[in-house]
Amino acid sequence: MCSTENYYYSMTKELLRKEFLLRRSVLKTEELHVRNRVIAERALLHISSFSPTSIHTFLPQVDKHEINTMLIIGEIWRSLPNIQIIAPRVIPGTPTMEHFVITPETILVENKWGIPEPEPITSQISDIQEIDMILVPLLAFDINGFRVGYGGGFYDRFFPQCKSSAIKTGLSFFDPVQEIENLDKFDVALDYCITPYQTFHWRHSIASQLSGDQP
Ligand SMILES: Nc1nc2c(c(=O)[nH]1)N(C=O)[C@@H](CNc1ccc(C(=O)N[C@@H](CCC(=O)O)C(=O)O)cc1)CN2
Numbered sequence: 001m002c003s004t005e006n007y008y009y010s011m012t013k014e015l016l017r018k019e020f021l022l023r024r025s026v027l028k029t030e031e032l033h034v035r036n037r038v039i040a041e042r043a044l045l046h047i048s049s050f051s052p053t054s055i056h057t058f059l060p061q062v063d064k065h066e067i068n069t070m071l072i073i074g075e076i077w078r079s080l081p082n083i084q085i086i087a088p089r090v091i092p093g094t095p096t097m098e099h100f101v102i103t104p105e106t107i108l109v110e111n112k113w114g115i116p117e118p119e120p121i122t123s124q125i126s127d128i129q130e131i132d133m134i135l136v137p138l139l140a141f142d143i144n145g146f147r148v149g150y151g152g153g154f155y156d157r158f159f160p161q162c163k164s165s166a167i168k169t170g171l172s173f174f175d176p177v178q179e180i181e182n183l184d185k186f187d188v189a190l191d192y193c194i195t196p197y198q199t200f201h202w203r204h205s206i207a208s209q210l211s212g213d214q215p
């Protein structure tokens with residue numbers, strides 16, 4: 001796919017949230033379908049290239065036009081069954097997530113924002129130190145790998161709990177912006193970001209871009 005939507009500007013997190021929530025909300029069903037499919041294909045190639053044993057992923061709010069990670073999860077369950085999938089649950093009233101192993105049998109319940117989460121009593125709690133790769137939700141990201149989410153700070157609290165070798169891979173329907181103006185000391189940069197157009201890579205803090213065909 002080719003992008004005609006490059007954003008060469010610098011904005012605050014608050015403005016980026018508004019702008020990219022809007023851009024996401026106006027994507028038509030067919031466009032969402034195509035972008036989701038291409039991102040899932042790229043993500044599966046990316047995953048295969050690292051042979052992780054354990055992947056953490058958000059569970060999507062598809063009606064809010066989040067990236068449909070169920071396409072990725074379903075394919076892993078079908079063709080890479082040895083990979084353990086872990087999904088988060090927000091501990092109500094806190095800025096913290098807990099994390100559960102999910103299988104096709106896992107009972108999911110919606111939290112107060114409508115986000116599907118593993119039911120905590122019947123699901124198996126996971127060991128965060130086992131996670132090899134994290135598929136990270138975002139609204140916008142910049143060319144240095146910093147991201148903007150819904151503003152809860154959940155992922156910036158979660159990343160330092162993970163082992164340092166865990167690969168943080170963002171998923172985005174859109175290209176990066178030039179700069180997020182108001183980063184703070186808690187912001188943790190991504191290692192990779194997969195868009196429908198290319199896979200960005202910042203491992204070892206060298207901002208580089210892989211060509212479109214590479215995982
Ligand atoms: N699918 C999914 N799961 C995820 C995340 C995500 O981005 N996507 N999160 C990523 O961190 C965490 C949830 N983060 C959230 C942070 C703030 C608000 C929030 O403040 N919501 C507003 C309403 C937002 C709206 O619907 O426009 C509110 O409660 O007023 C919601 C979720 C954990 N699980």
Ligand SMILES: Nc1ncnc2c1ncn2[C@@H]1O[C@H](COP(=O)(O)OP(=O)(O)OP(=O)(O)O)[C@@H](O)[C@H]1O
Pocket residue numbers: 013137147148149150151152153154155156157184186187
């Ligand atoms: N590890 C942390 N310890 C304390 N405060 C934190 C930490 N991480 C983030 N915060 C604070 O949480 C608030 C929200 O952070 P930010 O705006 O970066 O959220 P976000 O990355 O958009 O949200 P999310 O990670 O949930 O998608 C900010 O005030 C930030 O300083």
